[in-house]
Amino acid sequence: MNNCGIMQLTHVLALALSIFNLVSFLWLACTVWLNGDRRSLIARVGVVGLSLSALFFFIHALLISGPYSQTASLVSADFLWRLIWLPALGVPYIWFMIGLHYASLINPQWERRRPLLLIVSGLLGTCVLVLLLFNQATFTFARSIRLFAYDDIPQDTNTGVLSPLILLPIVFLVYVTFCAIGPWFTPGRVARLIKVAILFLFGGRNRLRGRSLRSGLIDAFWEDKTETEQLEEPVLSWHQARPGLLLAALLMVALTTSLGGLGVWSMFNWLRHGRISPPTVSGPQAEMLPFNLMLIDILAVGAVACVLLLIGYSIVRHGILIERPLARRGFFEQWRGIVIVASVVALFVAVFVAITRTNVSGLLLVTLVTTGIYALFTWSSYTAHDRYISMLRPFLRSTNLSHWLKTDLRKTEQNMEDLFFHLCKDVLAVQCARLDVLAGSVKRRFSYRWNVGEEDEKQESALWGRQRMASKPPLRLNSQGGRKQPRVQAYRIRILLHGHEAICWVVPIYDELGLVAKLYLGPREDGAGFTDEDMDLAHACGQRILDTLRDHEAMLAVAGLLRRRTVDVKLLGAQQRRVLHDEILPQMHLALLKLETLRPFVDGRQSIAGPPQADVALNEAVSIISGAHRQLAAMMRATVTSAPHRLERDGMMQAIHTLIAQDFRQSFDEVSWQVSDATARQIDDLVPPAIAELIFAAVQEALRNAARHARGTDIHRKLKLTLTATCMPDLAVTVADNGVGILSASSSTTGTGGGLLTHSALLAIVGGSLSVKSEPDNGVTVQIVLPAGTLV
Known part of the structure; x- marks a missing residue:
């Protein structure tokens, strides 16, 4: 492969990487805006940062796709070159703001540091912007390319140590590096890391209290004040996403360090050799960016692509910038899909432009629109899914104590009627439906616009040759555990609906006792058919209604048992009162009478050695009182005391x-x-x-x-x-x-x-x-x- 082919290949690769970053950043921006909490300031800041990143690579793709010495599409290359500095300066600052925001949620010390750090980074970015504004003639696109590629310094340019030519790259690299690692490496954190390393080198694990060097460095670096189990959203999401985002920050630092090293080497050549005449390039190579710059560009854009993958993973997996819970598994699959599609589309567009020499601006616009439409489609699909789940929420609510304590059958059935109406109208959208409960103590029927008479139901004419199900359902193997589960095998019958024949689906519901209910579903409002998902959903909701009715019957049984126990207690109380009235009180009265006959002996009116009737009366009184005492003691033990x-x-x-x-x-x-x-x-x-x-x-x-x-x-x-x-x-x-x-x-x-x-x-x-x-x-x-x- 000759030099021209190698240069062509590098241009294709650089353009493909740029388009990949453009599509991915734009999809993430749309996803955060459409699915995130738009009332949150950090979510809006994240959308701006991701959009500026997409704008950067849109301009970057335009600049590298055409001759650097000519105009690019509708606008000049110099205009695009000046415009690209807006996202180049804005994106690092926004990254810095986001990192400080989430860091302050875990460690309150960052709340005090944040204003000063934002001011310092803002001053660095302002210095870069001022140098660019006052040196627009020096830093045009063509002159910048010739400067970095061939060390071609114009005659009217100052090459001193404090000249804008030297200061601008240095200040820009310092600014980007500070924004990249500012939320991660502070002087105190670096000091702790150095301390742990010194303790390990000179004292071994004993100086670290038995911990390994890795665990010691991790504890010293993160400096968390709160246990992970006590964190709540969005702090927990940030805690889980920090390792990936730290790796992204380190990649950015490695990139800026590499570019800084190349810049220092170039500056050393400028200061040592002065102005150097660039080599003469002719032919097709004169229309392309220099090969050495393209290699550096591929390295830089490829590193940004890796950073982009880490940021995108943190957004879709952990909800960073979204500020609300997501269907994270689904969005992760969408993110994986957009990465694959963006790679294919980017490579296709880059190869197509290289072969046909087509202006890339139109293709980029089409790619942007397609990406936005795809993001809208993803958002609408999950919004519809959320609405669908919200419609099913009445069936997903668990049975709570208040439901168990309801023993009013009329109210319970009214609640079930409302659930059945909600299922038929909002979830399934059918014209009519009916649920026949075949098991239980009382046969019940729930209807929704069901005006079909029993005599008009032609259940004997099953369509499509399907036969009715027997009393026992067919079985199938469950893929999860190998257990046999009843299969929901619905069948269709003909009915007369408003004088016209219509198809009605019959969904049988089984349990361990056999057939317990039948759910009749008339035609849908929109005339569409029922999917397997609709049938499974109807079966599950019908089973939910049956379970609620069974719970109610169980509560009625418990309430009946409690009432019976209450009646037993009342009967026991009545029995005790009867025993007191009919047995114990007469005995006590008889004992008093017996004792009354002994009063003359006590008063001395009769001799102690009187008739033997006195001894008999005393013995009988004692016996009667003893019997009454035993009865009272037994009654006291049998009495159910009331709650105080x-x-x-x-x-x-x-x-x-x-x-x-x-x-x-x-x-x-x-x-x-x-x-x-x-x-x-x-x-x-x-x-x-x-x-x-x-x-x-x-x-x-x-x-x-x-x-x-x-x-x-x-x-x-x-x-x-x-x-x-x-x-x-x-x-x-x-x-x-x-x-x-x-x-x-x-x-x-x-x-x-x-x-x-x-x-x-x-x-x-x-x-x-x-x-x-x-x-x-x-x-x-x-x-x-x-x-x-x-x-x-």
Whole structure:
């Protein structure tokens, strides 16, 4: 390959890299503007910086695509050369602003440094701009090319050490380097890095407290004041994106250092040799940029392309500049796609221009418009996806406690009607629909504009030769775990809709019991067909409605169990009142009468050695009073004490302590309260009032069971009660006794267990659990556990 071919190849490569950077920067600018938080100042600054970067490479592509000594398309090369200095000076400063903004979010010290650093970098950029303005004649495009390529210094140019010819490249490289590493390397940070390196060299790992050199340098460099687990957006995104952006900054520094070295070498030649006559170039090479400058340009633009990839990854993966959460996986795939497309398009345009000698300005404009349209398409697709998800939000909301506590069937069905209406109107956009619930205690039907009579449904004429599904669905292998899952196999039937035949889709819904519901979907409003995604979505939403109805039925069962328990308590109270009225009070009255017959003997009106009827009356009175006492004691043990009013006033643990000390003080021979005051206060502060009532009622039921059944048939058995409570990390309350246990208790003292069953169901509703452990003659242990997440 001759020299002309090599130069042609370098021009093609340089132009392709420039167009790649142009397309990528423009797509990132559009993405940040369309998808970011436009109210955020840093997002707007980021859009300006990315747009200026795209403008730089647009002008750069125009300048390197044509002869440097002639005009480029509609404007002159000198105009483009002066215009390119605007993004060349603005982009580093914007990069510096963005780095300082995110650094100040993690370390407050940057907040104090930021004004001074911005002023210093602004002064450096202003110096470069002033030198350019006052030396426009010296730094034209053609003269600059000849100067850097051939050391061709014009006769009227000063070559002193403090001349603009020497100062301008130096100040510009210092400005770019300072903006690139300013947010990363401060004097204090550099000092810490040097200190860690010295400690490692002279003291080894012992001086670093056992840490490796790498971990010591990382800790000294980042200087984070807050733990990563405590960071929130957008600080967390910046924390995750910092390694990639630091690498981008180091690449920029390496680029400016390389260019600075070449510049110093060129300046040394200028000062040592003075004015040098450039070589004479003729032929096609005279129309191209010099080969040595093209190699330097390829190196610089290629380094910027690497920096661009790192910045783009930080934007689409971590949300830098977006300032709001993104569908990051989808945007990363879009970014990967735009990189591939930009590479292909850039290479195609560069080769096409080299072969046909076409003016590149028109192709660049077409490329810009295409990139903008592609960014708009990406934005609109994800906006439509967000709207679609927002429409599905009512079906995605989890069942909360308020839903569980609703026992009004009419309100629940009304809510399900609203969900079904939302599914049919907003999500699927069908003309009519119906959901028939075939399982459950009550058969239900939800309709949406369904005016089709049963007699008009021609379900026997299935289209396309599809047969109705049997009672059991076909099975398919799940690709994730190999488990067999029922397949949603919808089929079509003909119906009469407004007097005309129409196609209706039937989506059967199965569970482990078989066919539980059928969803009928009429034609769509726009006349389009249903996709597999629509069918899966309809099936999932129908299943969601069925699950809600089942939850309601479960709540009704729990509520019925609770009502039955309440009725049992009321019946027990009524029975106790009847026993007091019909049995104990008459016995006490009879005992009083018996004792009244003994009054003459007490007053001395009769002799002590009187008739034997006095002894008989005394014995009968004592017997009657003893029997009444035993009945009252049994009734006291069987009585279900009510929740004290001090539950809200004193807190749950204090209320439980008072319950044991007052209401059950005669039920246990010994009580061990193993809860410290600090733990009790922490539990009272942690547990919400509604959950505290559930826990209190469950503890009360456990105490009542222990007081009533723990002694078994031996009423003189010594009974000890132990209560413990912890809240680290989950809340656990344990009630234990040393009684006879459940298995060895006689049938007369065992009970039905409905009380603890009810409380276990209620605790399960709020995410807790109630477990009962028992062994013969080792007592019963009732443990109530609520995870920490359920108490928030």
